[in-house]
Structures are given as C-alpha cells and as structure tokens.
Amino acid sequence: MRAAASIARSGRLVYVIGPSGSGKDSIIAYARARLADDPDAPVFVRRHITRPAESGGEDHIPISPSDFEQACIAGRFALAWRGNGHGYGVETEIDLSLGAGRHAVLNGSRAYLPEAAARYPGLMPVLIRIDPAVLRERLAGRGRESAAEIEARVRRAMAFEQVAHRDLVEIANDGPLVEAGEAFLALLRSL
Known part of the structure; x- marks a missing residue:
C-alpha cells in the first residue's frame, strides 16, 4: 500500500461512524437522495463486505x-478492516475521487479510525450518537440479532462512546431521521 503522504488529495473524506443501529446508513442514504441532482455532490462510497447482498442494511x-x-493481498483496498464478524474494504478508486477534488462519504469503523486518519490526514469523522434505549429498539426492529447479541452490541456501543479527533463532528440520531439527515446534509453542503 502507498504511504499516505504520497497520495495527493484536495477532496475531504467524511468518515461516518457510530454503533450498529445508530442510523448511519439511513442518514447517508438521506443525504445521497437529496444531493442526487447536484453535480458537486460528494462521492458516496460503497464498501465491499463479506456478507450477502440480501442481508439488509447498506x-x-x-x-x-x-x-x-x-x-487485501493484491492491494485493491485503500482501507480494509474486520469487525462484527465481517471484512470491510474500500477500493483504491477513492483516491482518484479525492485527488480530483471530490469529497467522499464513507460508512467507516470507530475502531479503524486511527488507521483511516493516518492514511487520510484531512479526514472528518462524523459520529452518529444514539441513546442506548433507542439503539436497543432499533436493533430489535432489524431482526438480525438475538436478544443476547443486541445487548452485546449496546454494551459495545456504550463502551466505545469516546472518540477523539480534532475535527470530530457529532450528530444525534434519537429522533426522526429528517433531523439527523438535515444536520448531515448541512455539514456536507458546508464543505
């Protein structure tokens, strides 16, 4: 993999993080739909994930x-990590978009933030915060995890609540999607 300093960039990577069930995918989809006709809209990056397409979510x-x-071995991914029993990869094409001055939006990983920030020093992490009771309810509504798995995810989410980065932006998503979606959209338009 090429060193971070050797990759010229003028676009900014908006790295959306938060616990599973916090609404990251919904907020990203909200912004993507509202910016669909905007030629200056950021690139919305699709991740490679080791789970079936029909598994729901993003x-x-x-x-x-x-x-x-x-x-990973062939160097096809600019970013690659493992979490929640899956592998996640972002193709190196993201470097072309950023290098051409396009901003990019990525559903990232809190645990992988230090590595992503090292590769992309201008990265802006956006933490989607959620109340534990709301998170528990949303996870149960997805129907993908057992009650024990849901409780483990809620505990993990609360244990990993502290995120440190100089450019961190926080968006609460405890209410209607439109509130968090509009806050995220305003952030993207301000770049």
Whole structure:
C-alpha cells in the first residue's frame, strides 16, 4: 500500500461512524437522495463486505471471505478492516475521487479510525450518537440479532462512546431521521 503522504488529495473524506443501529446508513442514504441532482455532490462510497447482498442494511458490494483476503493481498483496498464478524474494504478508486477534488462519504469503523486518519490526514469523522434505549429498539426492529447479541452490541456501543479527533463532528440520531439527515446534509453542503 502507498504511504499516505504520497497520495495527493484536495477532496475531504467524511468518515461516518457510530454503533450498529445508530442510523448511519439511513442518514447517508438521506443525504445521497437529496444531493442526487447536484453535480458537486460528494462521492458516496460503497464498501465491499463479506456478507450477502440480501442481508439488509447498506447498499454494499458482497465479497466472499477468500476474495476479500485476496483483494487485501493484491492491494485493491485503500482501507480494509474486520469487525462484527465481517471484512470491510474500500477500493483504491477513492483516491482518484479525492485527488480530483471530490469529497467522499464513507460508512467507516470507530475502531479503524486511527488507521483511516493516518492514511487520510484531512479526514472528518462524523459520529452518529444514539441513546442506548433507542439503539436497543432499533436493533430489535432489524431482526438480525438475538436478544443476547443486541445487548452485546449496546454494551459495545456504550463502551466505545469516546472518540477523539480534532475535527470530530457529532450528530444525534434519537429522533426522526429528517433531523439527523438535515444536520448531515448541512455539514456536507458546508464543505
């Protein structure tokens, strides 16, 4: 992988983080839909994830675990991490967009933030905060995890609540999607 300093960029990576169930995908989709006709809209990055396309959640590119490993070895990913039992990869094409001056929006990982920030020093992390009771309710509504898995996710979310970065922006998503969606949209328009 090329060193971060060797990659010329003028666009900014907006790195959306928060616990599973906090509404990251919904907020990103809200902004993408509102900016669909804007030629200056940021690039909304699709991740490669080692889970089936029909598993729900974000619009991702499904990849098998073995193909994910091969892509990592071959250097196809600018960013790659593992979490929640899956592999996540972002193709190096993101560097072309950023280098051309386009901002990019990515559903990232809180645990991987230090590595992503090292590769993209201008990165802006956007933390989606959520009340634990609201998170529990949303996770249960998805129907993807057992009660024990939901409680483990809520505990993990609360244990990982502190995120440190000089450019951190926080958006609360405890209410209607339009509130958090409009706050995120305003942030993107301000770049």
